[in-house]
Amino acid sequence: xxxAQDPADSPLAIQGLTVSYGERLALLGVDFVxxxxxxxxxxxxxxxxxxxxxxxxxxIQPRVAGDLLVRGRPLPRPPRHIAYVPQRSSIDWxxxxxxxxVVLMGLYGGLRWWQPTxxxxxxxxxxxxARVGMxxxxxxxxxxxxxxxxxxxxxxxxxxxxxxxxxxDEPFAGVDAAxxxxxxxxxxxxxxxxxxxxxxxxxxxxxxxxxxxLLLLDVEVVADGPVAEAFTAAxxxxxxxxxxxxxxxxxxxxxxxxxxx
Amino acid sequence: MMEAWLAxxxxxxxxxxxxxxxxxxxxxxxxxxxxxxxxxxKRALISDAVSHATLPGLAAAFILIALMQGDGRWLPGxxxxxxxxxxxxxxxxxxxxxxxxxxxxxxxxxxxxxxxxLGVVLLTVIQAxxxxxxxxxxxxxxxxxxxxxxxxxxxxxxMALGLLVALIILHRPLLLLCFDPEHAWTQGVHLQRxxxxxxxxxxxxxxxxxxxxxxxxxxALTIIPPVTARFWTDxxxxxxxxxxxxxxxxxxxxxxxxxxxPRLPTxxxxxxxxxxxxxxxLLAAPRRGLLARLIDRYRFVQRVHCRQGLLxxxxxxxxxxxxxxxxxxxxxxxxxxxxxxxxxxxxARDAHHEERLWTYYRHAYPExxxxxxxxxxxxxxxxxxxxxxxxxxxxxxxxxxxx
Numbered sequence: 001x002x003x004a005q006d007p008a009d010s011p012l013a014i015q016g017l018t019v020s021y022g023e024r025l026a027l028l029g030v031d032f033v034x035x036x037x038x039x040x041x042x043x044x045x046x047x048x049x050x051x052x053x054x055x056x057x058x059x060i061q062p063r064v065a066g067d068l069l070v071r072g073r074p075l076p077r078p079p080r081h082i083a084y085v086p087q088r089s090s091i092d093w094x095x096x097x098x099x100x101x102v103v104l105m106g107l108y109g110g111l112r113w114w115q116p117t118x119x120x121x122x123x124x125x126x127x128x129x130a131r132v133g134m135x136x137x138x139x140x141x142x143x144x145x146x147x148x149x150x151x152x153x154x155x156x157x158x159x160x161x162x163x164x165x166x167x168x169d170e171p172f173a174g175v176d177a178a179x180x181x182x183x184x185x186x187x188x189x190x191x192x193x194x195x196x197x198x199x200x201x202x203x204x205x206x207x208x209x210x211x212x213x214l215l216l217l218d219v220e221v222v223a224d225g226p227v228a229e230a231f232t233a234a235x236x237x238x239x240x241x242x243x244x245x246x247x248x249x250x251x252x253x254x255x256x257x258x259x260x261x
Numbered sequence: 262m263m264e265a266w267l268a269x270x271x272x273x274x275x276x277x278x279x280x281x282x283x284x285x286x287x288x289x290x291x292x293x294x295x296x297x298x299x300x301x302x303k304r305a306l307i308s309d310a311v312s313h314a315t316l317p318g319l320a321a322a323f324i325l326i327a328l329m330q331g332d333g334r335w336l337p338g339x340x341x342x343x344x345x346x347x348x349x350x351x352x353x354x355x356x357x358x359x360x361x362x363x364x365x366x367x368x369x370x371x372x373x374x375x376x377x378x379l380g381v382v383l384l385t386v387i388q389a390x391x392x393x394x395x396x397x398x399x400x401x402x403x404x405x406x407x408x409x410x411x412x413x414x415x416x417x418x419x420m421a422l423g424l425l426v427a428l429i430i431l432h433r434p435l436l437l438l439c440f441d442p443e444h445a446w447t448q449g450v451h452l453q454r455x456x457x458x459x460x461x462x463x464x465x466x467x468x469x470x471x472x473x474x475x476x477x478x479x480x481a482l483t484i485i486p487p488v489t490a491r492f493w494t495d496x497x498x499x500x501x502x503x504x505x506x507x508x509x510x511x512x513x514x515x516x517x518x519x520x521x522x523p524r525l526p527t528x529x530x531x532x533x534x535x536x537x538x539x540x541x542x543l544l545a546a547p548r549r550g551l552l553a554r555l556i557d558r559y560r561f562v563q564r565v566h567c568r569q570g571l572l573x574x575x576x577x578x579x580x581x582x583x584x585x586x587x588x589x590x591x592x593x594x595x596x597x598x599x600x601x602x603x604x605x606x607x608x609a610r611d612a613h614h615e616e617r618l619w620t621y622y623r624h625a626y627p628e629x630x631x632x633x634x635x636x637x638x639x640x641x642x643x644x645x646x647x648x649x650x651x652x653x654x655x656x657x658x659x660x661x662x663x664x
Contacts, residue, residue, distance in 0.1 A: 060446050078449040086443050095440050096495045097302065109439055109448030113430045133646040141495045144636070146629040157444070176626045178649040217273065 008072045009036045010082060011165040011196050017066030019049065019056045026052040028220050030066070033164065034198050039187050040213035041201040045240050048218045050200040051173075053089065054167050060082055066245060080109060083158035085168040088150055093143040099153045100138040103128055106160035128156040133182055148179035155186060166190065168199040172206070184210055204252050207231060262521055266647075269517035278520045279413065284418035285473050286530070288466070289482060291424040292339045293508025294432075295466045296483030297490065297501045298459055301439035303539075307460070308483050310354055310369040311347050312467045316380025318346025319389060319401055319471070327392035334394035335414045336472065343476075344468045350376050351460055387451045404528025405473035406516055420469045422435065424462060431458060433508035434498050473516065473529035482508060485535040492546035511535035563588055564638050568612055570594070574601050575613035614643050617660070618653050620652070 006014035010033045017030040034040060042050045048224040055061035055066060059077055068075035069221060083106070095125050103125040111117070128137045142150060143164040153172060158166055168185075187197050187210070201207060207214065207227060213229040216223040216239045223235040233249050244252075268274040273281065303394035315405055322342025327333035350372050357368035387395050397405070428435075438455045446452055463483070470479040490503035515531030544551050570585040571594065580586055580599070587596045594605030601609065618641050623630040633644055641650060 024491055055443070058443075060324060080449075082447065084444060084447045086441070086611065090443065092303075094498050096491065096499070097440065098495060099496050101498075102440075105437055105440065105444070105448075108433045113432065133422050133648050136643075142347050146628060146633050146645075148626075148649075152646070167268070174628065176629055176649065178646070178652050182648065186554055 003115065007033050007069050010034050011036060011070060011081075012075070012167075012198065013069040013072075014053075014057060014220070015067040015069065017053070017056055018064045019052050019061060019066075020064050025219055027056065027063075030122050030217070030221055032215055032221065032224060034196055035213050036196050037191060037194055038212040039191055039197045039210065040215060041199055041211040042202065042215045042217055043201055043207060044217040044222070045243070048239070051169050051215055053217065054084070054107060054169055054198075058082065075130065077088065080161075081163050082165045083161040083163035085154045085158050085166065085171060086198060087169045088147060088174070091150075093150070093215055095164075097142055098139050099142060099145070099156075100125055101133060102142060102153050103156045103160050107158035109161070114153070123155075124161055128159040129153075131159060132186065133154045140173055146176075148175040151175050151179060152182065153197070159186075161235065166194050166197045166199070168197070170202050173202055174225065204236075205250075262542060265521040266518055269520045274517075274520060277409065277411055278517075280411055280414035280418065281520070282472075282516050283512060284414050285406070285423060285516040285527075286419055286509045287425060287509070287512075288470050288473055289486075289508035289512025289531070290505040291421050291428065291508075292466050292479065292482040292512075293490075293504035294425070294428045294501055295459075295462050295505070296508070297438060297487040297504040298435045299463055299483065301436075301500075302393045302456075302459065304365075305484055306366055306369050307351075307354065308375045308463060308467070308480045310350055310376075310461075311464050311550075312479050314350025314376040314477050315347045315467060315471065315547055316377055316402075317383055318342040318344070318349075318380075319476075320380050320383035320398070322382065323394075323398060324390070328388060328514070329385075331388070332393035334397055336410075336556035337415060338414075340468050340471065343401075344345070344464060346376065346380075347467060351464065370579035372394070380651075382426055391637035400475070401471050402475045402477055403526045404470075404473050404478060404531065405475055406519060406527045407525075409472065417469055417472060420465070424469065426467055427462060428538045431437040431455075431462075431500075432501065432619045435459060435508070436501075438558065452559055466487050474531050475526075478532045481532040482511065482535060485532070485539050486511065489535070489539040489542045492542040507538050511538060553601070561638070567592060567594075568573075568638055569606070571609045572616060573610035574605060576608040583587070591599035617657060621657055622653055623652075 010242070012034040014030055014032045017027055018025070021029040030053065042053060044050050052061055056063045056066070059075070060152055070079065081126065097133070100122070104121060106123055107125070109184060118226060126138055127256060129138055132155050133155060134149060134152050137145065137149065142153065145153065171183055176184070190197060201211065211227055214223065214225065214227045215221065216230060216235050218239045218241070222239040223230040223255070233253060236249065236252070269278055269282065271280045283530065292614055296308070299308060314499065319339055319342055322339050322538050323333035326338050352371045353367045354365065357363055357371065358365040363371070384398065387398065397412070399405070432454050434445070434605065436448045437448055437450050438452065438459070438623055442452055445455070466483065467476070468480050470482060475483050486507040487504040489507045490500045493503050494500050511531055511534040514534035516527060518534070519525040519527040519530045541551060547553050564581070566588045572591045573580050574594070580589070580643045586595070586599065590597065593602060595601050619637070636644055
């Protein structure tokens with residue numbers, strides 16, 4: 001079921017992670033080694049703890065127990081080699097900032113207070129905007145952008161950080177097809193350059209096309225492995241509590257898979 | 262009176278007045294900067310709790326100092342007392358909102374009134390005490406720079422300068438915190454510490470401003486400048502800078518005006534100056550002020566008529582609306598007799614094509630189109646990224662011929 005991944009190579013290895021909100025368990029004993037240089041998806045029903053996993057991995061969400069490792073060493077605070085793209089809904093879009101301002105914020109972590117934002121920073125920020133197709137919108141106020149455009153801006157901000165691991169929370173939710181294609185293209189380029197992606201994904205139908213590795217989560221780990229191995233009817237039924245009908249399974253999986261017990 | 266004011270404005274009305282004016286300039290800038298971050302962090306109401314919670318500490322410190330030296334007016338001690346009780350008030354608000362079911366605004370209201378009430382009680386106790394300096398206490402409520410000592414002005418000016426330096430050092434972490442706290446964490450901003458710094462700076466600005474604007478009105482000096490600045494810019498750094506400049510200007514104008522006569526209430530004049538600046542910005546700011554918006558509205562109506570007129574031309578429909586006809590004629594799209602010119606036909610073709618693109622976009626991505634709805638009449642190349650426009654062009658269904 002689980003590939004024996006070596007934490008020594010992984011940009012993010014999670015061991016025994018347990019998170020609770022008060023008395024409610026969000027994650028229990030989660031072990032996951034992010035495969036380096038691959039596109040991995042976290043999939044599960046509502047309340048499975050997918051967003052919580054990302055936040056706890058970054059230290060945003062305090063955890064009850066668990067270790068976080070980068071190539072075998074403890075995760076530094078803040079983890080500068082990881083770029084985080086949160087869910088779009090958590091942002092106040094009335095904030096006075098242009099698209100360029102938001103991308104520049106991705107560089108702040110590396111700047112000391114006496115270092116002003118130089119021309120080369122702005123130039124790099126514009127390049128990141130260009131890589132997501134938004135260079136024409138650099139001076140646009142973020143509140144005046146559509147959902148897909150806002151998602152691209154967030155991606156540009158993550159790219160500006162020159163991280164080796166991208167952590168994304170449902171980046172494809174509510175975006176237009178062109179943006180979806182742009183994001184997938186970006187993932188592929190990122191992977192070709194040696195980066196890794198770990199992404200909470202909401203759409204089972206596109207899982208096999210976009211990702212190499214799958215983590216099926218429902219408070220605990222249900223399945224963890226390459227998509228070809230882990231994406232089975234049995235695992236899906238277990239994760240989604242038997243809520244998926246045979247018809248839905250048939251649509252999601254290749255025919256031979258769906259008929260497998 | 263005008264001569265006296267002009268003398269104060271040009272820093273030639275005496276050493277004390279110069280110092281006080283400089284101090285209030287710095288205080289106004291610091292208040293504007295802190296207020297911007299507090300406003301962006303959406304915690305503007307807490308400034309009120311902080312300022313009202315200074316009163317009991319202020320009064321208690323006065324009593325202590327008066328008992329020790331006969332006259333309660335020793336600024337450092339009074340400011341320390343004010344800071345201590347304001348800090349206690351902040352802790353009370355945090356504790357109440359975290360450990361009870363009260364929201365933060367209820368906690369603020371409770372703390373604000375209880376602390377202020379306690380302070381008022383202590384004030385009456387002070388009035389009954391056989392010590393000196395009680396009359397000056399009302400100056401801490403509404404601000405009174407008349408009779409301020411040079412040493413006091415130095416203290417206030419120095420503290421305000423220190424605050425400005427701290428704000429400049431912290432400006433990036435605070436900005437990250439205000440916009441996206443989770444992302445801020447990944448950039449190394451410790452959220453609780455940054456929040457604590459922000460509140461601490463707010464507390465410091467409140468305490469420093471006690472003598473100049475008084476505790477009741479310092480809130481206004483932290484809130485009005487950033488709101489004013491919002492009319493001039495959409496960018497976060499510019500907002501903070503303009504708020505600082507507005508606050509400084511308000512402090513400068515208010516204090517110099519109040520120096521003309523010893524009984525003029527400084528705080529009220531500073532706040533009124535800030536309000537005048539706000540009003541001017543509201544009306545006259547380019548693009549975001551009222552006047553600019555009215556002009557934009559007028560232009561928008563023109564564009565609607567033009568667009569609809571061009572679409573009618575493209576479809577060979579008759580135009581009946583006189584306003585539309587007038588506008589099209591003025592733009593050179595139609596001749597006097599209502600026939601389209603070459604320019605008009607070209608413009609009509611463009612408008613028709615854009616309309617088809619937009620209709621298809623709305624059909625394919627209804628949520629996105631709804632979001633951009635208010636900019637419906639902007640050229641589509643300004644609204645959507647180029648690759649999306651390419652895709653729309655490719656997938657555009659063939660035009661149905663007219664019946």
